[in-house]
Amino acid sequence: MSNEVIKLIQSHRSIRAFTDQEIREEQITDIVEAGRRAPTSHNVQAYSIVVIQDPKKKDELARLSGNQSYISKCPVFFVLIADFYRLKKASEIHEQPFEVGEVEQLLVGSVDCALVAENMLVASRSLGLGGVMIGGIRNNPEEVAKLLNLPEYTFPIMGLCIGYPDQNPDQKPRLPKGAIVFNENYDTDQVEAGLKEYDAVTEEYYRQRTNGLKTDSWSKQMATFSSNPKRSHVGDYVKGQGFLTAYHKKNS
Numbered sequence: 001m002s003n004e005v006i007k008l009i010q011s012h013r014s015i016r017a018f019t020d021q022e023i024r025e026e027q028i029t030d031i032v033e034a035g036r037r038a039p040t041s042h043n044v045q046a047y048s049i050v051v052i053q054d055p056k057k058k059d060e061l062a063r064l065s066g067n068q069s070y071i072s073k074c075p076v077f078f079v080l081i082a083d084f085y086r087l088k089k090a091s092e093i094h095e096q097p098f099e100v101g102e103v104e105q106l107l108v109g110s111v112d113c114a115l116v117a118e119n120m121l122v123a124s125r126s127l128g129l130g131g132v133m134i135g136g137i138r139n140n141p142e143e144v145a146k147l148l149n150l151p152e153y154t155f156p157i158m159g160l161c162i163g164y165p166d167q168n169p170d171q172k173p174r175l176p177k178g179a180i181v182f183n184e185n186y187d188t189d190q191v192e193a194g195l196k197e198y199d200a201v202t203e204e205y206y207r208q209r210t211n212g213l214k215t216d217s218w219s220k221q222m223a224t225f226s227s228n229p230k231r232s233h234v235g236d237y238v239k240g241q242g243f244l245t246a247y248h249k250k251n252s
C-alpha cells in the first residue's frame with residue numbers, strides 16, 4: 001500500500017546544491033506553519049525558528065558551521081533553537097520556581113526541534129524544494145547565539161538549508177530493516193547479521209560513487225566517527241545558557 005505522502009517521505013535525499021531561483025514568502029510561510037504543527041512534548045513548544053535570508057548572515061553561518069558553502073547558496077536557511085526562554089517568562093509571570101537543570105530539558109528541546117525540522121523539510125519537498133539539515137550549527141554555538149541575538153535558556157540545535165535542487169543524488173542506502181526493526185524484543189543477532197549485509201552494500205555504494213577512491217564500509221566509517229569526542233564544547237555552552245545545573249551539582 002502506498003500513497004503520495006508515503007512516496008514523498010520514502011524518496012528522501014539530502015540536497016546540498018541549489019539553483020538561484022528565489023523562494024516566495026508564501027512558501028516560507030507554508031514551510032514554517034508545517035513546522036509549527038509538529039507534536040511537542042507536554043505542549044511546551046520548546047523551540048524557536050529563526051528564518052535567515054540575509055546573504056551576509058548566511059555567509060557567516062556557513063563559516064561558523066564548518067565552511068558548509070551550501071548555507072550561503074540556499075535562498076533560505078532556518079535555524080532551529082531549543083528554547084526555554086518563554087517558559088522562564090511564564091514562571092516569572094506566575095511567580096513560580098523555574099527548573100530546567102536536568103538532562104530531560106535538553107532532550108525535550110532537541111526532540112521538539114527535530115520534529116519541527118523534519119516537518120519543514122517534508123513540507124518543502126512537497127513544494128518541489130529540497131534541503132539538508134545542518135548539525136554543524138553546533139560547531140560554534142556561542143558565536144551563532146551572538147549573531148542571532150539568542151537569550152538565556154536557548155541553544156541552537158540544527159540548521160536547515162532549503163532551495164530549489166540543483167542536483168539529483170542517488171538515495172543513500174540505509175541499514176537493513178533487520179538491523180533496526182525488531183518484533184517484540186531487541187535481537188543482537190539481527191544487528192550483527194545486518195551490519196555485515198550493510199557493510200557489503202555501502203562498500204559497493206562508495207566504490208561506484210567515487211570510482212573506487214572511497215571503499216570504506218559503514219561500520220568502518222562509524223568506528224572512525226566514534227573514536228573521539230564530538231563537540232565537547234557543547235556541554236559547557238548549554239550550561240552557560242542555564243541548563244544542566246542539577247546534573248552539574250550532583251557530579252561536582
Ligand SMILES: Cc1cc2nc3c(=O)[nH]c(=O)nc-3n(C[C@H](O)[C@H](O)[C@H](O)COP(=O)(O)O)c2cc1C
Nearest residue numbers: 012013014016068132133134135136137158171172
Ligand atoms: C540533525 C542532522 C544534522 C545534519 N548535519 C549535517 C551537516 O552539518 N552537514 C551536512 O552536509 N549534512 C548534514 N546532515 C545530513 C546527513 O548527513 C544525511 O541526512 C545523512 O548522510 C543521510 O543522507 P540522506 O539524508 O541523503 O539520506 C544532517 C542530518 C541531520 C538529521
